[in-house]
Structure formats: structure tokens, C-alpha cells
Amino acid sequence: MGRHDLGWMQAHLADDGSVGVADISSGLCCIGLWGPSARDLLSRVCEDDVSNEGFPYLTAQPIRIAEVPALALRISYVGELGWEIYAPAEQGLRLWDVLWEVGRPLGVIAAGGGAFDSLRLEKGYRLWGDDIHTEYNPYEAGIGFAVRMSKGDFLGRDALRKIRTQGLTRKLCCMTLDDPNAVVMGKEPILDDDCVQGYVTSANYGHSIGLSIAYGYLPMNYAEVGTSVDILYFGERLQATVAKEPLYDPEGKKMKA
Numbered sequence: 001m002g003r004h005d006l007g008w009m010q011a012h013l014a015d016d017g018s019v020g021v022a023d024i025s026s027g028l029c030c031i032g033l034w035g036p037s038a039r040d041l042l043s044r045v046c047e048d049d050v051s052n053e054g055f056p057y058l059t060a061q062p063i064r065i066a067e068v069p070a071l072a073l074r075i076s077y078v079g080e081l082g083w084e085i086y087a088p089a090e091q092g093l094r095l096w097d098v099l100w101e102v103g104r105p106l107g108v109i110a111a112g113g114g115a116f117d118s119l120r121l122e123k124g125y126r127l128w129g130d131d132i133h134t135e136y137n138p139y140e141a142g143i144g145f146a147v148r149m150s151k152g153d154f155l156g157r158d159a160l161r162k163i164r165t166q167g168l169t170r171k172l173c174c175m176t177l178d179d180p181n182a183v184v185m186g187k188e189p190i191l192d193d194d195c196v197q198g199y200v201t202s203a204n205y206g207h208s209i210g211l212s213i214a215y216g217y218l219p220m221n222y223a224e225v226g227t228s229v230d231i232l233y234f235g236e237r238l239q240a241t242v243a244k245e246p247l248y249d250p251e252g253k254k255m256k257a
């Protein structure tokens with residue numbers, strides 16, 4: 001969503017030229033190093049302190065991996081311990097080779113977008129353009145914790161205050177399919193009897209939990225954990241149950257280890 005974010009920031013720059021925005025994305029590469037052995041691997045290729053005390057969760061620090069200078073962010077979109085590692089694009093191959101070679105004895109794998117999507121759904125992480133976009137507000141999407149109403153004026157503050165006062169009519173819900181062998185793809189209607197209550201925003205199979213996962217917005221009277229609904233998948237009604245989220249590591253201990 002880089003172009004979207006850049007466009008929004010440019011549209012809201014101060015008119016007096018006191019602030020500028022430079023897009024440096026093309027000059028950087030990024031490798032996500034995630035999993036229970038991420039710290040062990042990183043410590044073998046980096047002399048910087050990557051312990052929990054030296055490199056706390058949700059912080060960023062400049063580090064050096066072999067001879068590659070990098071900016072490491074201790075954050076994870078897959079719900080596991082790890083880092084996003086940014087480095088100059090021309091040194092990306094060297095960065096990859098170092099991490100791959102040292103990581104092979106630790107069982108490192110090259111995971112693609114499918115694994116990424118499956119893991120983020122197990123953690124309940126929202127995806128812009130699917131689970132969240134301009135048609136939904138943060139309270140409906142379950143990310144109201146990220147709104148700081150007490151920080152002073154900001155764009156949309158009055159609208160959000162009105163939403164909180166009026167209450168919600170729908171909510172983004174996590175559902176698991178009752179049949180663990182069934183899957184859906186996304187955009188399918190969510191039914192109660194023959195009435196459409198919402199649509200699937202994201203779906204994938206959760207390999208860690210052994211269940212198929214679907215997310216979608218439902219009216220508040222369907223959002224309670226344990227509510228049964230049907231998802232219409234190519235003419236077949238698949239039973240699903242609203243579940244408490246996140247489904248995986250609900251206390252977030254793995255990322256903060």
C-alpha cells in the first residue's frame with residue numbers, strides 16, 4: 001500500500017513547505033526473519049545485542065549483518081518472534097545469502113505469501129484493502145485500541161467521537177469452519193437461513209491450529225462468540241462458528257520472548 005500511503009501524506013502536507021516527503025522505497029529491500037529460532041540465527045550473523053533486553057519488542061535499531069548495514073524492526077506480521085530487516089537494495093542478495101547459509105542448520109525456510117497470509121489470520125491481523133479500508137471505521141474493524149482520542153485534534157476525530165456515541169451496527173468477526181477439511185477463498189456471502197448477513201473479507205487455512213479461518217463483518221447480534229452461520233461456497237453451504245480471537249498465541253508471548 002505504499003502508493004496509497006504516499007498519496008495520503010502528500011495530500012496533507014503543510015502548505016508552507018515546512019515538511020516534505022521523500023519516497024526511498026526503491027532503494028531498500030526487506031527480509032522478514034521470523035520464528036522461534038530467529039534470535040539464535042540473528043545473533044550468529046550480528047555482533048549487536050539482539051536479546052530481549054537489548055532489543056525490545058516494537059523498537060527499531062541500526063545493526064550490521066556480516067558487512068551489510070541494516071535497519072532492523074522488531075515486529076512481526078506472522079505472530080512469531082522476529083524482525084523486519086531493511087538494507088540497501090544492492091546488498092539484498094548478500095543479506096539473503098548470509099541469513100540463508102547460517103540459518104539452514106536451524107531449519108530456516110523460504111516462506112511465501114500464502115504462509116504469510118495464513119499466519120497473520122491465525123493472529124487476527126487485519127489486511128488493508130480486504131479486512132480494513134475506507135468503508136469501515138477502526139471500531140468496527142477491532143482496532144480501536146490504536147486510536148488515541150486524548151492526544152488532541154486530528155483528522156477524523158469528530159467522526160470517531162460520533163461513532164463511539166452512537167455505537168456499532170457491525171463488527172469484523174473471526175470464524176472457523178466446522179469442517180477442518182473445508183476451505184473458502186474470500187468474498188463469499190455469510191448466511192443465516194437465506195439472508196445474507198455479510199461477506200468473507202479474508203480466508204485461509206490455519207496450519208498451526210488445524211482449522212480453516214474466515215473473517216467477515218457481521219451485524220452485532222451475530223458477533224457473539226459461538227454464533228453459528230453458513231458460508232456459501234460455490235453453491236455449498238459450509239457451517240462456521242464465530243470464534244474468539246486471536247486463535248494463535250492469544251497472549252502474544254511468542255513475539256515478546
